[in-house]
Amino acid sequence: MAKKMKFEVKRPTLTAISYLLPLIVASGLLIAIGNLAGGNVAESLDGMSFPDMLTTVGVFGMGLIPSFIGGYIAYAIADRPGLAPGFLMGQIASFLGTGFLGGLIGGLVAGYIALALENYLKVPKWAQALMPMMIIPTLTTIVAGTVMLFVLGYPVVAVTQALNDFIVGLDQSAKLLYGFIIGFIGCIDYGGAISKVPNLICDGLLADGIYGPEGIKVLCAMVPPFGVTGAWLLSKAFHKPIFNKEEVENIKVAFPMGCCMISEGVIPIAMNDLARTVASTSIGCGVCGAISFFFDNGSAVPSGGVFVIPAMSQPLVAVIALLVGSTITAFMLVAIKKRLPDEDVEGTSVKEEEEVDLSGLSFS
Amino acid sequence: MKVVGICACCSGIAHTYMAREALLQAGAALGHEVHFETQGTIGVEDELTPEQIADADAVLLAVDVHVEGTDRFEGKKTMKIPTDLAIKAPKAVLKKMEEELAKA
Numbered sequence: 001m002a003k004k005m006k007f008e009v010k011r012p013t014l015t016a017i018s019y020l021l022p023l024i025v026a027s028g029l030l031i032a033i034g035n036l037a038g039g040n041v042a043e044s045l046d047g048m049s050f051p052d053m054l055t056t057v058g059v060f061g062m063g064l065i066p067s068f069i070g071g072y073i074a075y076a077i078a079d080r081p082g083l084a085p086g087f088l089m090g091q092i093a094s095f096l097g098t099g100f101l102g103g104l105i106g107g108l109v110a111g112y113i114a115l116a117l118e119n120y121l122k123v124p125k126w127a128q129a130l131m132p133m134m135i136i137p138t139l140t141t142i143v144a145g146t147v148m149l150f151v152l153g154y155p156v157v158a159v160t161q162a163l164n165d166f167i168v169g170l171d172q173s174a175k176l177l178y179g180f181i182i183g184f185i186g187c188i189d190y191g192g193a194i195s196k197v198p199n200l201i202c203d204g205l206l207a208d209g210i211y212g213p214e215g216i217k218v219l220c221a222m223v224p225p226f227g228v229t230g231a232w233l234l235s236k237a238f239h240k241p242i243f244n245k246e247e248v249e250n251i252k253v254a255f256p257m258g259c260c261m262i263s264e265g266v267i268p269i270a271m272n273d274l275a276r277t278v279a280s281t282s283i284g285c286g287v288c289g290a291i292s293f294f295f296d297n298g299s300a301v302p303s304g305g306v307f308v309i310p311a312m313s314q315p316l317v318a319v320i321a322l323l324v325g326s327t328i329t330a331f332m333l334v335a336i337k338k339r340l341p342d343e344d345v346e347g348t349s350v351k352e353e354e355e356v357d358l359s360g361l362s363f364s
Numbered sequence: 365m366k367v368v369g370i371c372a373c374c375s376g377i378a379h380t381y382m383a384r385e386a387l388l389q390a391g392a393a394l395g396h397e398v399h400f401e402t403q404g405t406i407g408v409e410d411e412l413t414p415e416q417i418a419d420a421d422a423v424l425l426a427v428d429v430h431v432e433g434t435d436r437f438e439g440k441k442t443m444k445i446p447t448d449l450a451i452k453a454p455k456a457v458l459k460k461m462e463e464e465l466a467k468a
Contacts, residue, residue, distance in 0.1 A: 014374045015429040021375060022405060076430035191375055192448075264378035271451070356453040358460045363422065363441040363468065 005112075005119060012111060013104065015076035017196050020068045024203060027061025028303035030054045032311045035301075062302075065207050066090040066103035073107025078114035081136040085110040088141050092148045098160040100204025102148070105156060110144040164208050175212075175293045182213055183220040183289020183325070184282045190224055190263040190270060203302055211298025215312055216289040218299045219322050222306065223288050224266040224281035225258025226322065227329025231280075234334045241345045242337040247272065261305035273337060280332035288325025292317060365462050367391065367398045368412050369424035372431045373447045376405035383426045383450035384410075390454035398458075400424075403431050412436070422461055426450035441468065 031054070039051025041059050048056070067090030074086025089110045093102025117136050127135070148156075170178060185198045202213040228243075232251050235242045243251065247269050254265030270277040297314040312318045369387070373379035384400045391398030399416045402409045414436075417423075423442040425431065426449070434442075443461055450457060 011429060018374050018376055018405065018429050072430075192373075192379065196374060262377070264375060267378055267382070353455055354452045356449065356456055358453075358456055361443055361445065361457075361460055361464070363443055363464055 005115060007112070009108065012073040012076035012107065013200075014196065016069045016072035016107065017200060019072040020065065020203075023061055023064060023068055025303045027058040027064075028301045028308070030058030030061065032058075032301040032304050032308040034058060035311050062207060063094065064090075065203065066093040066099050066106075069093075069100055069103035070107035070110065073104065074111035074114060077108070077111030078118060078136075078140075081118060081132045082111045082114040082140070084137045085114060085140040085144055089144055089148055092145060093156075096149075096153055096157055097208070098156045099207035100200065101160050101163075102156050105152060106144065106148050109147050109152075110140055113144050114140040160208065164205065164210055167205060167210055167213065172294060176290045179216055179290035179293025180286040181289075182216045182293070183223075184286035186217055186220045186289065187224055187263055187285045188278060188282050190266045190281075191221070192267075206300070206302055211300050211313060212293050212296065214302055215292050215297045215299040215318065218261060218301070218303065218305070218308060218312075219288050219292050219297075219318055220285040220325070221261045221263045222258050222322060223285045223325040223329055224263050224270075225254040226326035227281055227284050228266055228269055228277075228333065229255045229258070230326055230330030231333035231337075234330050238334060240334060241340045241342075242334060243269070244340060244344055245346055259306045261303055276336050277333065280329045280336065283332060284325040284327075284329030286325075287328050288321045291321035291324060295321075297321065365396045365422070365458075365465065366420045367396060367422055367424050367458070367461065368416050368420040368437075369398075369400050370403055370412075370427060370431050370433075371400050371447060371450065372403040372427040372429050374428050376403070376429075379428070379447040379451065380404045383447040383454075386451050386454040387424070387426065387458070390458055394455060394458055396458060396462075400426075403427075408432070422465055424450075424457070424461060441465065 034051045034054030037051035037054070039049065039055035042048040042052040042056045067087045070090030070093060071083050071087035074082035074089070086107045089106025090103045093099060093106050096102050114136050117139055123131060123135065182198050182202070186195050189195050199217050202217040206214040228251055232243055232248060250265065250268045254269065257265035266281065295314055295317040297312055297317040299308060299312045301308040301311050309315050309318045371380045371383040373383070380402050381404065384402050387398060387400055399412055400410065401412045417436055420440065423437045423440045425442060425444045426447050427444065428447050443464070445457060
């Protein structure tokens with residue numbers, strides 16, 4: 001069955017991120033634990049200590065980021081035959097020093113070339129078995145490799161360099177602004193599709209050795225869960241009930257998840273009162289990001305939550321940014337969320353369906 | 365109406381399972397027989413059986429990412445939506461499927 005040739009970027013990118021996340025989380029923690037235990041990147045097996053091993057393997061993981069991005073983007077577009085060429089485009093991106101942007105573009109190029117070959121390259125029956133195993137991967141790699149190195153190579157390097165120079169060259173007031181923006185968008189849907197975009201850019205900058213945005217990303221992922229937890233405590237102190245029993249149970253789960261930098265625990269709470277919750281958490285995240293970036297805090301570790309704060313470049317700034325952001329979120333929630341009537345406090349949320357326009361949906 | 369489908373979101377730890385839960389509840393409330401498998405970070409859970417797929421009138425993919433095994437649904441009427449729509453308005457989605465089935 002011929003697959004549709006429809007150009008899309010979002011779905012393949014999200015697919016790549018979903019495969020990328022465990023890699024980043026695991027390698028990030030390895031680097032964090034290794035560094036804290038005094039490990040360094042080892043050049044050879046001679047004299048390698050256990051902390052050295054952790055750090056070294058974590059850095060190997062970071063080196064796989066461009067390949068994961070390229071490989072799984074191509075896989076999402078062209079299925080299995082796209083995977084190998086996509087991984088190779090990631091290697092090209094690493095070679096060019098264009099980490100994530102190179103991987104992204106390489107994955108798209110390889111994916112669509114592989115898909116086009118699947119659809120339009122007609123071979124005799126005896127050669128069909130060779131298509132996914134040999135013909136598509138080889139031809140795709142040759143064509144996409146040529147495009148990546150000889151056509152897009154210099155432009156991608158130039159854009160990456162310009163982006164990196166831009167971030168590095170920001171002055172203090174600009175850092176305040178961009179720190180706020182990265183934080184604000186970075187957790188706007190609690191780890192959902194929108195926030196993955198700035199977060200991916202932060203990971204990309206990290207791969208290029210720029211740590212400030214990554215620090216924002218790590219801290220801001222914890223602000224929403226910490227903020228709602230704070231709001232729950234404050235609501236008790238002020239005798240203004242704003243969460244019902246079910247939501248309180250969710251907060252008790254969201255907090256430990258938040259410590260590990262998983263903001264998704266806030267989603268069930270936010271869903272019941274979307275606008276107010278998102279406004280409170282996003283502003284808290286923005287402030288947290290602005291403080292962190294302004295005082296030059298950075299994180300060489302992309303994930304791990306509170307456990308990587310000691311490994312950040314300015315751990316004290318990180319703690320202050322996190323606490324200030326979370327406190328702002330907590331106070332905002334208590335201030336703008338409606339007081340629950342007594343009979344609702346014990347109950348669970350009544351889930352009413354939102355009005356949605358489904359006229360565009362049909363079978364395919 | 366009998367519906368089978370897949371739920372899969374980007375991180376594969378939250379929306380995936382919320383979408384499945386919402387669709388199962390909506391299906392039960394509306395009296396449809398619905399089965400959904402999840403493809404989260406952990407891998408495939410509640411995998412659809414060949415019988416469930418064979419019996420289904422239609423397929424609903426509540427997915428934000430590339431999912432595996434869509435070839436099992438070849439020849440079936442398939443509708444694709446993002447996971448957040450399944451969470452927001454599962455009943456409306458199932459009703460819409462019923463309408464579209466009646467038209468076809």
